[in-house]
Amino acid sequence: MTRKIKNSFYVISILLILNLFVGPVLAEKADKRVGLDEKVRLFFASQRGKWVDWNVPEVDGKVLYDLIIKNNFKRAVEIGTSTGHSAIWIAWALSKTGGKLITIEIDKGRYQTALENFKKAGLSDYIDARLADAHQLVQELKGPFDFVFSDADKDWYKNYFTALAPKLEIGGCFTAHNVASNWGGIKEFLDYVQSHPNFDTTIDRSSSSGISISYKIAEE
Numbered sequence: 001m002t003r004k005i006k007n008s009f010y011v012i013s014i015l016l017i018l019n020l021f022v023g024p025v026l027a028e029k030a031d032k033r034v035g036l037d038e039k040v041r042l043f044f045a046s047q048r049g050k051w052v053d054w055n056v057p058e059v060d061g062k063v064l065y066d067l068i069i070k071n072n073f074k075r076a077v078e079i080g081t082s083t084g085h086s087a088i089w090i091a092w093a094l095s096k097t098g099g100k101l102i103t104i105e106i107d108k109g110r111y112q113t114a115l116e117n118f119k120k121a122g123l124s125d126y127i128d129a130r131l132a133d134a135h136q137l138v139q140e141l142k143g144p145f146d147f148v149f150s151d152a153d154k155d156w157y158k159n160y161f162t163a164l165a166p167k168l169e170i171g172g173c174f175t176a177h178n179v180a181s182n183w184g185g186i187k188e189f190l191d192y193v194q195s196h197p198n199f200d201t202t203i204d205r206s207s208s209s210g211i212s213i214s215y216k217i218a219e220e
């Protein structure tokens with residue numbers, strides 16, 4: 001009986017000590033999370049109607065966000081940052097999964113505006129922004145990745161896909177914007193991915209732009 005009381009006393013003491021030290025740490029983490037969400041929402045509100053650099057519509061940003069959360073993706077690449085609208089949606093989702101985004105832009109002015117936007121949104125820590133020609137950089141990037149968003153030069157989409165597909169994990173996905181358009185390169189890209197035996201492709205039509213979503217189901 002005395003031993004039982006002693007054991008209970010130890011257990012309660014350990015729980016109290018844990019609560020004393022771990023509780024505040026968890027609370028601080030939760031506070032930071034709420035703080036970040038609020039910062040991103042405020043930034044988006046301040047930017048409404050101001051995304052004029054070929055940025056994705058909000059509804060498409062949400063599609064990317066949901067995909068990352070649903071699949072718990074962590075290692076993402078974006079081709080075509082522009083001023084950062086889609087990157088902010090992607091990085092916001094990655095801030096919740098514990099991941100990070102590499103995003104590539106060739107135009108210095110848009111790259112610099114994107115950096116400022118990432119800072120304002122509070123998401124710089126989740127984004128590795130590169131000022132580079134993606135034609136070359138995608139060849140050099142070391143994988144593995146589990147999420148790719150292609151939104152730069154459409155006539156290079158198939159090349160981006162062939163360069164990054166081997167670096168994608170099984171279960172990961174390659175997404176591409178504007179696939180509902182008939183711009184040069186889109187048909188060639190879609191024909192290629194839709195008939196690829198190792199990828200399962202669907203098209204999200206939340207906006208009129210269309211996003212192809214190709215899940216890797218088998219290795220090359």
Ligand SMILES: C[S@@+](CC[C@H](N)C(=O)[O-])C[C@H]1O[C@@H](n2cnc3c(N)ncnc32)[C@H](O)[C@@H]1O
Nearest residue numbers: 054055056080082085086105106133134151152
């Ligand atoms: C449609 S915009 C991207 C919009 C962006 N995803 C967003 O939602 O905010 C395409 C961007 O790709 C960039 N781009 C075009 N060719 C590129 C290349 N070879 N390497 C890197 N970026 C490129 C353009 O400069 C442009 O800013």
